[in-house]
Amino acid sequence: MTPKEKSDPRLDQLDPAALPRHLAVIMDGNGRWAKSKGWRRVKGHEEGAESVRVVVRACRRLGLDALTLYAFSEENWARPKAEIEALMRLLGRFLKSQRQEMIERGILLNAIGTIDRLPQATYDLLQDTMAATSGGGEMVLTLALSYGGRQEIAQAARLLAEQAARGEIDPSAIDEAALAGALYTQGLPEVDLLIRTSGELRVSNFLLWQIAYAEFHFTDTYWPDFREPELYEAFRQYASRQRRFGQTGEQLEGG
Secondary structure: OOOOOOOOOOHHHOOHHHOOOEEEEEOOOHHHHHHHOOOOHHHHHHHHHHHHHHHHHHHHHHOOOEEEEEEEEHHHHHOOHHHHHHHHHHHHHHHHHHHHHHHHOOEEEEEEOOHHHOOHHHHHHHHHHHHHOOOOOOEEEEEEEEEOHHHHHHHHHHHHHHHHHOOOOOHHHOOHHHHHHOOOOOOOOOOOEEEEOOOOOOOOOOOOOOOOOOEEEEOOOOHHHOOHHHHHHHHHHHHHOOOOOOOOHHHHOOO
8 A cells, every 4th residue: 555545444344244255356447547548558557556455455454365366367468568578577576575565464375377378587486475475374365367267167177087087086976076176276265256347247257166156346447446445345235235145035034
């Protein structure tokens, strides 16, 4: 959080029991935010990195178990080379600048996706940061990098098929739990709330399995402008919803 930016006290007034355990965010609109101001797209990514810092700190302060951020999709490799290079530099800068804070705040950094596609220097820095924060037990911060939901499910299916071919598992025993255990997100709670910024109303191949029962919050706010007041509104709306998981409202209310 920048010195000029104050914490929103309303966040700390929310009922902890009504907050999501696992929040996932599709951080969208960096380029359009910059374009609306007559700036280069990279400026939007730079300001978006500050939103990441604010949201990570707020979620840790509120006691969330997990925060997963859609940082770079498989499809993003098709973007202009200069923009990809700028994004990788920003990622490296973020990892370097936030490493000590993550350690001090007990945040374990995780990464999902085909991260071996990242530039070698970025990949090495990511691995070093994950190792340095591996003792964090307060919150898991997951960066989805070179990630695609369909690709994740396909690789999980391949893994289970290989295990079955080796006789390690019985194909008839493969159930939802077995597939979930083969995903990148094994060990994390299912996503409770998915936020997407910038006014787009789609999930863009993000955590397709994990958001099966998630609540969705769509906002017109571009990601660089998404700070604590916007996070409060998302959590406020989430707390007002009744999550039925297939049951009726009367069942949940004991009627």
